[in-house]
Amino acid sequence: MNLLTLFRRRESAPVARERLQVLLAHERAVVGGSDLVAVLQEEILTAIAKHVAVDRDKVQVKLDRGDPISTLEIDIEVPTLMRAAVAGHG
């Protein structure tokens, strides 16, 4: 470890500043308006459930808040097409 890395290691304040800026940009949007992520998740699931049976316990939701974009990943386990068709007729 040289002097430069020692110096860099101590500069944690800029990291704190950046993390806060990204986080608060999102939290302000959520608190100010509706909880967009929860609404999106619910509507997407409802749309899919119209056509196939969805097991709510097998839905994985991942959110990565970033700057400038965030990703919302909704992982839904869908029954195989055959079973889905049967479920649809039943």
Place this chain on the structure above:
Amino acid sequence: MAQVVVVTSGKGGVGKTTSTAALGAALAQGGGNVVVVDFDVGLRNLDLVMGAERRVVFDLVNVVQGDAKLHQALIRDKRLENLALLPASQTRDKDALTSEGVTRVVAELRDKFDWILCDSPAGIERGATLAMRHADVAVVVTNAEVSSVRDSDRIIGLLDSKTEKAERGQRIPKHLLLTRYDAARASRGEMLKTEDVLEILSIPLLGIIPESQEVLRASNIGAPVTLANPTSSPARAYAEAARRLKGEQIRVSVPVERSGFFGKLFGRRAVA
């Protein structure tokens, strides 16, 4: 006209009670008639910091519920005759405060005092929203640390939506009081700088209170730091913050705590 000030933060342990006591005493030293009100029902501490814990008979809950008159619950400070304390209850919980009761008590306090400083409990629940409800102005106490800044941001959102002023469509002035600040660490990049916190929260700065042993010493002996050691750096910073609260324009300096050899060393460096 009376000014109701809420001292709030969201996060606990950042210095709300210390700041309420210190600002209250500083405002009283400036000549106003001042009352500090403890809204932390169930976990009262303003009485201890003010050194009045042995004189509490009735409290805010008794007055709110009509079991005691306001003048019976108010405790006059022994050092400053124009400073009073309205303690919180230690045995009840925050549901003992009714919205109508608090409204009535605050209106009564407005008739008697020039400054009403409400020490908010931590959190964003009922106790905190009742403390801010009738405020004309808010002092947001924040440490230069991520969780405190985040919680302050949340509290600022509540001030803009849950206060009477906000509901009437008015803007409630909010001031940042940066406490436990270590200028030497900030200059070394180990702590968020004042400018960082100001930029993130976007509210004007009321003052910067340095991290100091004097604050603990003052609470040990039960005196607001502005009275316990008026020449100490936190006391001077609070006194200036109180003058800004009254509308005086004073430049905010970054106070440096000088204690011991290293303190002096860093102190000089930060000042230079």
